[in-house]
Amino acid sequence: MNKENKRKLETLLKKVANQWGFEVCRLNIQTNQNPIVIETFIKKTNGEDISLDDCAIFNTPAYDEIEKSNLLNCSYVLEISSQGVSDELTSERDFKTFKGFPVNVELNQKNSKIKFLNGLLYEKSKDYLAINIKGKIKKIPFDEVLRISLCTLKD
Template identity: 25%
Template structure:
């Protein structure tokens, strides 16, 4: 279950990221760690996400969090890039990783399965297209839970 502060932190972080030319990918609060760790994943919209992007976002978000006093206890802020083993979510990612191996999980069985591994062909408004040993499989987007890059 996500920490109850996540929606407020996300609402605060989204415009900061946008102002810096970045995209907010994920926010996770690990309260079981000591000190608790707030992890924010970002992506540069026009280039590879670099250390400078993470530093700019970290400084700006830290100042905003301190000003809002959203988190009433000590915590560690970690801003990073989601890396290459990430979940594909945007049209840009689906286009960039066409031809790569992916794993698709569905929230309910479709064609008798809930997990699919194959080569990403493309995604459109209604389906995700995979190549499975040369055969094209069309998975309706409404049943898709997640799509991840997959290491063969």
């Protein structure tokens, strides 16, 4: 499959997903498989969790549109999946859910001498992230934070 057809396929699947209240997070096309495998990872646009039924619901219209498009002239397997659970904290819901959990905070090297901090997630405001490091609360301005992810604490 050439790059142009891959781009067209991705655009097509994003359009179909949008019509059904989904968003395509990632598309992997495994052309080294026979038949090729089209892995489509979706999430709901309203932020709710994806269920197995949601994947099944999206499968039929996605398959129908691929068939109508004539982009593929070979046999293929269409797999619809949720994006799964990520260890990266991004949404307000993530920060509320994982308050008190161990996190790894990757810092912007331009603004900080330290690259990583480990601690317990304490608080997130619009301006800063607070983590508990061995009983002391450290407030980190968000312009210094690159990534916040769940981890296991290191002594």
